[in-house]
Amino acid sequence: MTNHPNWNLPDVPSFDLTSPDFTDGGQLPGWARGSDAGGEDRSPALAWSGAPEGTQSYVLTAYDPDAPTGSGFWHWAVSDIPGTVTSLPQGAGTDDALLPEGAIRRRNEFGSDTFLGAAPPAGHGPHRYFFTLSALDVPTLEVPADATPAVVGFMLREHLLGRAQLVGIQETPGS
Template identity: 60%
Template sequence: MSLDRPVTPDPYPLLPSVPSFDVTSTDVTVGQPLKDDQVNAAGDTSAQLSWSGAPEGTQSYVVTCFDPDAPTVSGFWHWVAVDLPADVTSLETGAGAGDDSLPGGAFHVRNDGGGHAFMGAAPPEGDQMHRYFFVIHAVSKPTLGVDADASPAVVGFNLAFKTLGRAVLHGTYQH
């Protein structure tokens, strides 16, 4: 079986338009390869993220990491952290290790690998370059209204109706 296929479009411009705000990282450089510890086989360590300029009315945040280039029709969700308090504007390296590493009442929903934490990059060997979109979603409610058993798709559905703004940063990885 060949994994040759077209490059998947950036999924975020395909969503309803919302204002953007700023996200930076000491671990991810836009369009550049992820650090080794952000790879599944070498650490599963989530990236440091800082954000600013979220829209007025932001009451919480959701942080995600999504690979649209996985050889599936639904991509691959590596990280979904929900209900970060509105006064949180950064996560340290490794904050995706588990719920006890997240601030306030924030929690993880399962990633597509089945865990409730950050799962590092793990594209098939020899596959095309994969992009890993780290996204901060500014939410109009103090809670998204899901629990830890929700799928990333259910989180995305809820975000479609509650997102005030979005900050996007992406790195790459190829095995």
């Protein structure tokens, strides 16, 4: 597992991203698995600190670079998280009432705008799930409503001030 989702991204200052639900490099909770994989498709709680000065908004993505697709698999994306926000509660990936005002959920690989839990295919070994929080110098990211996370990532590059990352691991059945 040498592929890393940041290999071609700009170098920017880092800041802290944590979760009370799992540690960096640790196992994701069972409820964060996909519903088809015995979980609840529930996003973990996330908290951050130390964002760069001038941060006006954030974009959050959840990405599996180990998916056997040739391009990885986007599980979740949220843009326009206000720069004054420092956390998201557990379940914010499926419940708009848990998102801060102005935040916009974006499409995942299945075309839904909700958090899609971890569900690596059997026999592929453990998968890494990169929760990435990008700090931006604009209050909103101007992207089409149906933009994929890859397009969101492309569009945020010119506004990127900093990046925080937290990686969860999910074992696969039969590995």
